[in-house]
Amino acid sequence: MNRAARPVRGHPLWFAFLAHRISGIALALFLPLHFWVLALALTDAAALDGFLVFTDLTAVKIAEFGLVFLLAVHLFGGMRLMALEWLPWSPPQKSLAAASVGISVFLSGIFFLQAI
């Protein structure tokens, strides 16, 4: 194969693809930790509370926000993909859908920031 040229990147849909992939990897890596902490309720409830104390820390709050943000990005990105693939929409309709998704991510981000 040809080693001469570097990859072609850097347009909006490519970044959407990358965001979906990176958020997916991050969520998959987080899941075992998430499950393990919750399972503490079965084996050692005191340890779960001990762990949940950390969630009051600002750094952990920011990490939590990051996780919710990743989840939202992956959710909306995935819905965009399925709409693109399965609904026979015209390109302007798809742009509108993408714009509305962007706005809803923005709004939910603000809402979440207020909540914490």
Added chain:
Amino acid sequence: MIDFRLYMLQRLSALIMVPLVFGHIAVMIYAVQDGLTAAEILGRTQGSIMWFLFYGSFVVAVSVHAAIGLRTIISEWTAMPMRLVNILCWSIMAGLLLLGGRAVLAVTWLGQAPGVLS
């Protein structure tokens, strides 16, 4: 390296998770407002067949979805032989099912008296 069968599994598990993720985000926003405690979480979820079904189906769908997604990513971004990728991703699915199933049982099953927690 994905064929039609895995594609449909990937998309169907995603469709199942769309309402579940919305629900999950809503519960998170609601739950974190007064800080997280084991008693609060378990008070909401333990003994509830609804939460058991909610998180149970979530765990099954996410295990399938994550395993197929990681399989695609590993096959595209690494030179790992396909046989190894398949073994790895079956293990990832089994591991997530196991850990996730344990977590769902822990937070929804009435195996433990709530009094122990307070």
Added chain:
Amino acid sequence: MPDGSPKPETEQRSLRVKVWRGSGGEGGYETFEVPRQPSQTILDVVTWIQQHSDPNLTYRFACRVGMCGSCAMMVNDEPRWTCRTHVDRVLKGDELRIAPLRNLPVIKDLVTDMDPFFDKWVSAEARHHPTADRHSDFAAITPDDPHRLEASSGIECINCAVCYAACDTVAGNPDYLGPAALQRAWTLFNDARDEDGDAILDAVSGTGGCHNCHSMGSCAHYCPNELNPMTAIAGLKRATARRFLTGRGKRKPS
């Protein structure tokens, strides 16, 4: 092709052009000084080098007017039809970097082996499955038939392989049929005169099929004829999912 307002040509007397030289997987960039000319295209630059600097430079072209699809190359790391890409449009500083198309084996210098690209058109069942013989009546298809419109949106493909070179999914998965072959399959699927829609859907459902597409849209972004293979591939995904869920394959023309 409108290229915006060109910069004053007198500003620049010559170009520093790095050209990929080599065969097989081996090679490197060689730099040439090429005089700047008005309305100069990338193909003009390559031709000048072969005619004035190094007659051994190997490249491929035919029509020079954007119809034949044979002159595509990587220009500053982006796939382009070189005959209709003006230097003004892609020049950064006074340097150009010209390389053979990405995702294809290199034969020599700027010439790639196009066999994998065209073999995949056959693998995608992107060939006509006729229904009629010479005694049959003409197939009456109205211009506003929705299937005809779907088919028409893809027929201006000139097989230049720019989309194939642009696609990261092809780069990560050598079995992937790629945007051009899949778009052709979708075009035929929508052609009322094509009889075997199921064969097309089967052919695009394997490990290299349409379902590998991540809708990153580099194909549509770089297609010189402004086609949208990504949308065509989405159509194939929709048709295969529809066949799975409802048992119905190709829709009969209305």
